[in-house]
Amino acid sequence: MAHMNRAFVLKHRPTANLAAGDLELVETPVRELAQGELLIRNIYLSLDPTNRIWMSDREQYLPPVGVGDVMRGGTVGVVEESRSDRFAPGDIVMPAEGGWALYCISHERATRRVRMASGVPLTAHLSVVGPTGLTAYFGLLDICDPQPGETLVVSAAAGAVGSVVGQIAKIKGVRVVGIAGGEAKCRWIVDDLGFDAAIDYKNEDVGAALDRLCPDGIDMNFENVGGPIMDAVFSRLRLHGRMSLCGMISGYNEEGPLAGPTDFGRVLMKRLTIRGFIVIDYMAQAKQAYTDLSQWVSEGRLKWKDHVVDGLENAPSALDRLFTGNHDGKLMVRISPET
């Protein structure tokens, strides 16, 4: 008997914050599997700022999700049926295209097996030992090339990426200042994660705080936010400073171009390097990163939080939390039970 799928379909491209009706939850029967394909029941759906980019038709790094198509999203799930020799029912996997859906069909070649380790929950495979951990790892190590004693400023520092960036930087001997929203997040990154200092952008002037905390300037900026926060950090980058541009979430709910630094001339005068990246560029090198991240987790040197919202139907409203900061750790939706 065919499984019935439940999936969010993009009905209209949002023009500002995601609105009711932009996505519609539809039920459709799951088609038959072809040779090499797997039927996967999605368990957790990753919610990421970039989801909002995919809903728009701005110039972007993947094709926008088509109007009428199932919304794209990263998931971890369990194989329910297999027409592949490589996977069996019960295997825990990450399909390349999970989607905002209860079920997805994935080819064996587009499916990665999740290797569970003791003490590491399944949710962590969407966060610290998953895509956001990889993002932090490569964006910091490959682009910023941190040197002991240097100063890093990371924005969205209590977020899934930023919190890992800061901890890896500490492992590398870097002085880390995080910018986060609210006292609780600021306390968490300093007291629990070991950041050297935090700036609460909701309650203090970021520029003044940077002047106080980084009187000799900033060597590295791991940037997740864009807009005025990015500009405040950029304008204090010192000679040969590096900016790893991972995201510009402050602009994703608007249409039109995403503004850059006010004084681009500083790129020249201070001989700065700015590089944008997307974690998919690094998948060929992911194995070493997973090894390092898993080891740091097992040693207790990397901490993280996962914020799980229950029920696929709540995915659209949950997404908005990324833009208000009303979440605590890596945001994801539990679509179906782990067991």
Next chain:
Amino acid sequence: MAHMNRAFVLKHRPTANLAAGDLELVETPVRELAQGELLIRNIYLSLDPTNRIWMSDREQYLPPVGVGDVMRGGTVGVVEESRSDRFAPGDIVMPAEGGWALYCISHERATRRVRMASGVPLTAHLSVVGPTGLTAYFGLLDICDPQPGETLVVSAAAGAVGSVVGQIAKIKGVRVVGIAGGEAKCRWIVDDLGFDAAIDYKNEDVGAALDRLCPDGIDMNFENVGGPIMDAVFSRLRLHGRMSLCGMISGYNEEGPLAGPTDFGRVLMKRLTIRGFIVIDYMAQAKQAYTDLSQWVSEGRLKWKDHVVDGLENAPSALDRLFTGNHDGKLMVRISPET
């Protein structure tokens, strides 16, 4: 008997184009040499866009020239008196700080000997086998890392730096499009220097021309100009594109910040790398560059033009030519005769 020096002193910081009275030509006796110092008679003075930056107090990469100080400038000259064992009268040298002056005093440690080669005029040591050649060499090879078959767009392409950038890129198997002002310059870079195409920004729409000439986008931008020309190139950089930011001359005659690209989000979406540089960062590696540049010149693979304006007193008015494009090749002033 003391030599009398003639030197331009900065009287006021210009607020727009350099104005009469901003620099004043003064005569002062040359002081006695201390041990290790040389008295150098400057022969050629290099005029460069960056001179205008030094006159301003905008944030920059060297201290601004102080009001009341001799204007800074690169020169090549001849040793007239020496209190150094390393240099003798008659030696052709480049002092670290030549200045807009007939004479300068330079310490032996801040003085580089010019090794003349047959067929290479002295002027070329301020251009193709001098600082502008080095600028082209490192800004292209180190920052853009050109690969055969890629497409490079260089602005100010008939200028001292741009013309060498394009030719080195051709040596490296790159497709080169130059942006220059006027038909004669465009013809020169294509017909004589071997660029694949030229865009005359004074007579055609740069964006439309780029669309026509680079339908698949642009891999590398060697940027000398900034402003709308930079934005036109930037907005067409393709996946993993690189921008080597060498100059932003279009903004140097204005005060305030130098504007960057309109849609900075492309840095993220296209995973671009932007790096600013100043040739002084590379002086430790200069030897290999001089060797390569000299060899390419001797093989006829690098061509260049020097534009010599006679008389130190004409330096201020000559500088303006850099901003109007009313010059033909590396701009310099003949301060005194070669022999």
